Amino acid sequence: xxxVTTRSELSKIQETGLKNNTIGLVPxxxxxxxxxxxxxxxxxxxxxxxxxxxxxxxxxxxPNEDFEKYPRTLEADLLKLKELDGADNIVVFAPQSTLExxxxxxxxxxEVQGLDNLLCGxxxxxxxxxxxxxxxxxxxxxxxxxxxxxQKDFQQFKIIEKMVHDLSLEIELExxxxxxxxxxxxxxxxxxxxxSSEREEARLIKETLDHLKELFLENREKALKKxxxxxxxxxxxxxxxxxxxxxxxxxxxxTNQVVVAGAFLMGDTRLIDNILFDL
Amino acid sequence: xxxVTTRSELSKIQETGLKNNTIGLVPxxxxxxxxxxxxxxxxxxxxxxxxxxxxxxxxxxxPNEDFEKYPRTLEADLLKLKELDGADNIVVFAPQSTLExxxxxxxxxxEVQGLDNLLCGxxxxxxxxxxxxxxxxxxxxxxxxxxxxxQKDFQQFKIIEKMVHDLSLEIELExxxxxxxxxxxxxxxxxxxxxSSEREEARLIKETLDHLKELFLENREKALKKxxxxxxxxxxxxxxxxxxxxxxxxxxxxTNQVVVAGAFLMGDTRLIDNILFDL
Numbered sequence: 001x002x003x004v005t006t007r008s009e010l011s012k013i014q015e016t017g018l019k020n021n022t023i024g025l026v027p028x029x030x031x032x033x034x035x036x037x038x039x040x041x042x043x044x045x046x047x048x049x050x051x052x053x054x055x056x057x058x059x060x061x062x063p064n065e066d067f068e069k070y071p072r073t074l075e076a077d078l079l080k081l082k083e084l085d086g087a088d089n090i091v092v093f094a095p096q097s098t099l100e101x102x103x104x105x106x107x108x109x110x111e112v113q114g115l116d117n118l119l120c121g122x123x124x125x126x127x128x129x130x131x132x133x134x135x136x137x138x139x140x141x142x143x144x145x146x147x148x149x150x151q152k153d154f155q156q157f158k159i160i161e162k163m164v165h166d167l168s169l170e171i172e173l174e175x176x177x178x179x180x181x182x183x184x185x186x187x188x189x190x191x192x193x194x195x196s197s198e199r200e201e202a203r204l205i206k207e208t209l210d211h212l213k214e215l216f217l218e219n220r221e222k223a224l225k226k227x228x229x230x231x232x233x234x235x236x237x238x239x240x241x242x243x244x245x246x247x248x249x250x251x252x253x254x255t256n257q258v259v260v261a262g263a264f265l266m267g268d269t270r271l272i273d274n275i276l277f278d279l
Numbered sequence: 280x281x282x283v284t285t286r287s288e289l290s291k292i293q294e295t296g297l298k299n300n301t302i303g304l305v306p307x308x309x310x311x312x313x314x315x316x317x318x319x320x321x322x323x324x325x326x327x328x329x330x331x332x333x334x335x336x337x338x339x340x341x342p343n344e345d346f347e348k349y350p351r352t353l354e355a356d357l358l359k360l361k362e363l364d365g366a367d368n369i370v371v372f373a374p375q376s377t378l379e380x381x382x383x384x385x386x387x388x389x390e391v392q393g394l395d396n397l398l399c400g401x402x403x404x405x406x407x408x409x410x411x412x413x414x415x416x417x418x419x420x421x422x423x424x425x426x427x428x429x430q431k432d433f434q435q436f437k438i439i440e441k442m443v444h445d446l447s448l449e450i451e452l453e454x455x456x457x458x459x460x461x462x463x464x465x466x467x468x469x470x471x472x473x474x475s476s477e478r479e480e481a482r483l484i485k486e487t488l489d490h491l492k493e494l495f496l497e498n499r500e501k502a503l504k505k506x507x508x509x510x511x512x513x514x515x516x517x518x519x520x521x522x523x524x525x526x527x528x529x530x531x532x533x534t535n536q537v538v539v540a541g542a543f544l545m546g547d548t549r550l551i552d553n554i555l556f557d558l
Contacts, residue, residue: 107393108411108445114386132387140447166387168419 001087003078005096007103007141013091014143021048025144025171027135030054030094031071031189032080035179039148042176044086051142052081054094055101060130071189093142101137110136112159112166115248119155119261120272123238131156132163139171146172150179152186154259154274158248178273180206186273193269202266208240209260209275216242216258217277220251238263238270245276255279280361280369286379286420289372293422297370300327304423304450306414309333309373310350310468311359314458318427321455323365330421331360333373334380339409350468372421380416389415391438391445394527398434398540399551402517410435411442418450425451429458431465433538433553437527457552459485465552472548481545487519488539488554495521495537496556499530517542517549524555534558 002017004010024043028036036052043050054077061067074094081090095101111129115121121128139147149157157175164171179187184206185199194202208230216223223242231237243249245257261274281296283289303322307315315331322329333356340346353373360369374380390408394400400407418426428436436454443450458466463485464478473481487509495502502521510516522528524536540553 106445107391108442109390109392110446111388111390112386113388136446163387166385167389167415 001078001082001090001092003092003094005094005100007095007100010093010141018049018051018091018143022146023047023142023144024050025138025142025147026050026052027138027147027149028052028054029056029070029189030077031073031192032077033179033187033189035150035152035187037080037084038179039150039176040081040084040090042174043146043148044084044089046174047146049089049091051091051093051144053138053142054092055134055138057101057130057134058098059102059133060127062124062126065124066190071192101134101141109133110163110167112162115155115159115162118248119239119241120263121155123263128156128159132159135160136163136167136169139169144171146174148174148176150177151175151274151276152178152188152272154245154261154276155248184210186271188271190269190271194266198266198269202264202271205262205264205271205273206275209262209273212240212242212260213258213275213277216260236265238265280357280366280371282357282371282373284373284375284379286374286382289420292370297328297330297422301425302326302421302423303329304417304421304426305329305331306417306426306428307331307333308335308349308468309356310352310471311356312458312466312468314429314431314466316359316363317458318429318455319360319363319369321453322425322427323363323368325453326425328368328370330370330372330423332417332421333371334413334417336380336409336413337377338381338412339406341403341405344403345469350471380413380420388412389442389446391441394434394438394441397527398518398520399542400434402542407435407438411438414439415442415446415448418448423450425453427453427455429456430454430553430555431457431467431551433524433540433555434527465550467550469548469550473545477545477548481543481550484541484543484550484552485554488541488552491519491521491539492537492554492556495539515544517544 004013024047026039026043040050040052056070058067109129110132112132116128161173183203185202212223212227215226227240227242231240240262242260244251244255245259251258257276257278259274259276263270263272283292303326305318305322319329319331335349337346388408389411391411395407440452462482464481491502491506494505506519506521510519519541521539523530523534524538530537536555536557538553538555542549542551
C-alpha cells in the first residue's frame with residue numbers, strides 16, 4: 001500500500017504505479033468503518049488499482065456543523081486498509097492541506113439543482129455543492145475509471161450521478177449497500193458521538209423505515225398518514241420521506257423504485273438512513 | 280464547410296472528419312461580424328479543424344434582457360464563414376434546440392466566484408454562471424484542443440480562464456484583439472440596435488477609455504478622480520473602471536497590466552468595451 005499526501009506525489013505515482021491500470025476511487029472523509037472497507041473491497045474486485053482518498057472537505061460543512069470536531073484518525077485508517085486482501089493495490093491520498101484539493105485562489109463551484117432542495121439539502125444549505133465540487137476535484141486528481149459510494153448517502157449518490165451525466169464525465173459510478181450494526185443502525189463515523197443509551201435508542205431509525213415500507217406495500221395512503229403522525233409526534237425526525245427512488249419526487253404511477261429516507265437528531269448527532277425497494 | 284445541428288450529427292462527424300485533428304473552438308451566438316471572423320481565422324491558423332458554434336444561450340440572459348430580440352441570422356453567418364480561406368476546415372455546430380446543449384433534465388451549473396460580482400457581473404446577476412455552464416458544455420461537445428475568445432468580453436475571458444484552471448480542463452485558451460469600426464466603436468452584434476446618431480455618439484466610449492489611460496499613465500490619482508467625475512456627470516455609464524488586468528482588483532504596487540473597462544447604456548442598448556495596457 002502506498003500513501004501520498006500532495007498533488008505532486010500523486011502525479012508521480014500516476015506516472016509510475018498507476019499508468020495503464022484501471023483505477024477505482026473510494027472518496028472518504030476518513031475515520032473508516034466497515035462501510036468504507038466494503039467499498040474498498042468492491043473497488044479492489046472491480047479495478048486493478050484502488051485510490052482511497054481521506055479528506056475532510058470543509059466546503060460541505062455548514063458554519064454550525066461538526067467540521068472541527070469531525071474525527072480524524074489517519075493512523076488507524078491506514079492500519080485497517082493495510083489489513084485488507086489486495087492492499088498492495090491500494091494508494092491512499094490523504095492531503096494534509098486543503099490547498100492540495102483547492103489550490104490558492106480556487107474559486108469554482110459545481111452545483112446540481114433540483115435534487116438538492118429536499119431531504120438533507122433542505123437542512124444543510126450549500127452542503128451538496130460542497131460535495132459535488134470536491135467529488136469533481138477527486139475524480140480529476142485520481143484519474144479514476146470508476147468510483148464507489150455508499151447507499152447511506154443516497155441523495156448524495158443521485159446528485160453525483162446527475163453531475164456525471166450532465167457534465168459528461170468519463171467515470172462509472174457504483175452504489176454499494178449500507179452496512180449495519182446488529183441492531184440495524186447504519187454504520188457512520190458520527191455514531192461514535194452517541195452515548196450507549198442513544199446508540200440503543202437509535203435502532204428505532206431503521207425500524208421506522210422498515211415499518212413504513214411494510215405499510216406502504218400494504219396500503220400507500222396508510223403509510224403516508226403514518227409518516228405524518230411520526231413527524232408530528234417525534235420532532236427529532238429532521239425529515240422522513242417516502243419518495244420515488246429515481247427522481248426523489250413524490251411516488252407516482254411511473255415509480256419503479258421507492259426510497260424511504262430519514263434524518264434523525266439524536267442529541268446533537270444527526271443520523272441518516274434509507275432503504276430502497278422495487279414496486 | 281460542414282453544418283451540423285444535433286449532438287448525434289456532431290458525434291458522427293467527430294468519429295469521421297475530426298478524428299486525429301487538432302480542433303479549435305470559436306463559440307459564438309451568431310450574427311457574425313468581423314470580430315468573430317478574426318477569431319475563426321486565428322483558429323484556422325493554429326489548428327487543423329475549426330468548430331464554430333452558433334447558439335444563443337438562454338442561461339446567460341436575464342429575465343429583462345434581449346434573449347428574444349437577439350439577432351439570429353444563420354444563413355448570412357454561414358455565407359460569411361464559407362467565404363473564408365480554409366473554409367473546408369470549418370465545422371459549424373448550430374443547434375436548433377436548446378436540448379442539444381442542455382438535454383432534458385439538465386440541471387448542473389458551474390460558477391466561478393470572486394471575478395463575477397463586479398463590472399458586467401454586478402449588472403447582470405447570473406450572467407456569468409450561464410456563460411461558464413454553456414462554455415463547459417461546448418468544450419465537452421466539441422472535444423476542442425483550443426478555444427478562441429474576443430478581448431471585448433474581457434471579464435468573460437478571465438472567468439473562463441479561471442474555470443479551465445480550477446477544473447483542470449484540458450484546453451488552451453487564446454484571447455484575440457478587439458475589432459473596431461473606424462470611429463473606434465468596438466464591433467458587436469448589439470450595434471445594429473443603434474440609430475445612426477447613437478452610433479455616432481458611441482465613439483465617446485473608446486475615447487473615454489483612451490483618455491483615462493493617458494491620464495493614468497501621467498498621474499494615477501488624477502485618472503481615478505476623472506473616472507468619478509465622468510460617472511457622476513454621465514449616468515449612462517453603467518460602470519467605468521480602472522483595474523488590475525490579471526485579477527480584476529484595484530490597481531496595486533504588484534499590478535503589471537491595467538484594464539480600463541466600461542459599459543454604456545445608449546438608449547436601450549448596452550455597449551461594453553475595454554483597453555489593456557502594461558505598466
